[in-house]
Amino acid sequence: MHLINADNWFEKNSFKCQSFSNIKKLVELKRKNKNKISVVIPTLNEEATIGSVIGKIKGPLMDKRKLVDEILVVDSGSTDRTKEIAEKAGAKFVYSGKILKPHGEHKGKGENLWKALYVAEGDIIVYIDADIKNIHPRFVYGLVGPLLSNRKLSFTKAFYQRPIKVGKELRPLGGGRVTEILIRPLFNQYFPRLSGFIQPLSGEFAGRRNVFERIPFYTGYGVDSAMLIDIQRKFGLRCMAQVDLIRRIHRNQTLEALSKMAFGILGVFSRRANSMGKLILMGKTKKTYRTITSSKEGRRIKYSMKKIQIKDVQRPPMITVREYRKKFKKDPAWVYV
Ligand SMILES: Nc1nc2c(ncn2[C@@H]2O[C@H](COP(=O)(O)OP(=O)(O)O)[C@@H](O)[C@H]2O)c(=O)[nH]1
Numbered sequence: 001m002h003l004i005n006a007d008n009w010f011e012k013n014s015f016k017c018q019s020f021s022n023i024k025k026l027v028e029l030k031r032k033n034k035n036k037i038s039v040v041i042p043t044l045n046e047e048a049t050i051g052s053v054i055g056k057i058k059g060p061l062m063d064k065r066k067l068v069d070e071i072l073v074v075d076s077g078s079t080d081r082t083k084e085i086a087e088k089a090g091a092k093f094v095y096s097g098k099i100l101k102p103h104g105e106h107k108g109k110g111e112n113l114w115k116a117l118y119v120a121e122g123d124i125i126v127y128i129d130a131d132i133k134n135i136h137p138r139f140v141y142g143l144v145g146p147l148l149s150n151r152k153l154s155f156t157k158a159f160y161q162r163p164i165k166v167g168k169e170l171r172p173l174g175g176g177r178v179t180e181i182l183i184r185p186l187f188n189q190y191f192p193r194l195s196g197f198i199q200p201l202s203g204e205f206a207g208r209r210n211v212f213e214r215i216p217f218y219t220g221y222g223v224d225s226a227m228l229i230d231i232q233r234k235f236g237l238r239c240m241a242q243v244d245l246i247r248r249i250h251r252n253q254t255l256e257a258l259s260k261m262a263f264g265i266l267g268v269f270s271r272r273a274n275s276m277g278k279l280i281l282m283g284k285t286k287k288t289y290r291t292i293t294s295s296k297e298g299r300r301i302k303y304s305m306k307k308i309q310i311k312d313v314q315r316p317p318m319i320t321v322r323e324y325r326k327k328f329k330k331d332p333a334w335v336y337v
C-alpha cells in the first residue's frame with residue numbers, strides 16, 4: 001500500500017456526482033448494506049429556500065425511490081416561517097434548544113449538527129445547508145454514493161464552483177473567500193495532508209454515524225475545519241473523499257460577516273493546531289472581535305468600531321453523552337475509544 005499524501009489522495013479520492021446518478025442502484029446497495037440514511041438541515045430563518053431544499057430531495061429520493069429515510073430540520077430559533085414551511089414540505093422539525101436539554105444550549109450552526117446526531121436515526125448522515133438556491137438531488141446522491149459503494153470510505157465532502165453575486169451580476173467564480181484566503185493557506189501550512197480539499201468549508205458533507213459520534217463538534221463556524229482535522233487524525237485520510245457537485249449558489253455574506261466568520265474559524269483552528277503540537281499558542285485565543293463599519297456623512301466617510309463576542313464552544317464526541325448511548329444502545333466502553 002502506498003503512503004498516502006494530499007497528491008495521491010486528490011487523484012484517488014475525488015469523485016463526480018454523475019457517477020452515482022443511478023438511484024436504483026444506490027437503493028440496492030443501501031438494502032444490501034442495511035444502511036439507513038438521514039438528511040439533516042440546520043436552519044436559522046431560511047423561509048425563502050427551505051421549502052425547495054426539502055422538496056427537491058424528498059420527491060425523487062424519498063417518495064419515488066427509497067434512498068433517503070428521513071429529512072430532519074434542526075433549527076436555531078427561526079422567527080420567520082421556516083418551521084411551518086419545513087413541516088408542510090414533509091420534514092421532521094426540531095428546535096436545537098429542545099434537544100438534550102440538560103446539556104445546555106449554544107448558538108451556531110455546529111451546535112445543530114452535533115445535536116442532530118441524537119435525533120436522527122440513520123447510520124449515514126448527510127448534512128445540507130438550507131440556503132442553497134440551486135438545490136438538486138445530486139447534493140444527496142453525490143455524497144452518499146461513494147459511501148454506499150465503498151465500505152472503506154466513511155466521510156465525503158462536497159466541492160463545487162461557487163459563483164458570487166456582484167450587484168445584479170452572477171460571476172461564475174469568486175465565492176468561497178474565507179476558504180481561499182484563510183483555510184486553504186492554513187491547511188497548506190499546518191496540515192498539508194488536508195490541502196487537497198477543494199471546499200473545506202462546504203456545508204454539504206456526509207459520513208457514517210460511527211465517525212461523527214466519535215469526534216468533537218465546535219458550535220459555530222469552526223465546526224467544518226476542525227472536523228476535517230479530527231477525522232483525519234482519528235480515522236485517516238484514506239477514509240475521506242470529496243465529490244464534485246458541479247455548482248452551488250447560496251446567500252453570499254457581506255465582507256463584514258465573513259470577517260467575523262474568519263475570526264471565529266481562526267480561533268478554533270489555532271486551538272486545534274496548538275493541541276496537536278503544530279503551533280504554539282502563548283495564551284488563550286481571543287473572543288472579542290472589533291468590527292469596523294463605515295457610513296457616509298455628507299461627503300465624508302465615517303468609520304466606527306464595535307466590539308462583539310464570538311465564541312465557538314467545543315462539544316464532546318456524542319458517544320460520551322449518556323443519553324445518546326442509551327438511545328442507540330452503545331456500549332459505555334466506547335467512550336474511551
Ligand atoms: N449563521 C448561522 N447559521 C445557522 C445557525 N443555525 C443554523 N444555521 C444554518 O446554517 C447554514 C449555514 O449558514 P450560512 O450563514 O449560510 O453560512 P455559510 O454558508 O458558511 O456562509 C444555513 O442553513 C443556516 O440557516 C446559526 O446560529 N447561525
Ligand SMILES: [Mg+2]
Nearest residue numbers: 129131250251
Ligand atoms: Mg450559506
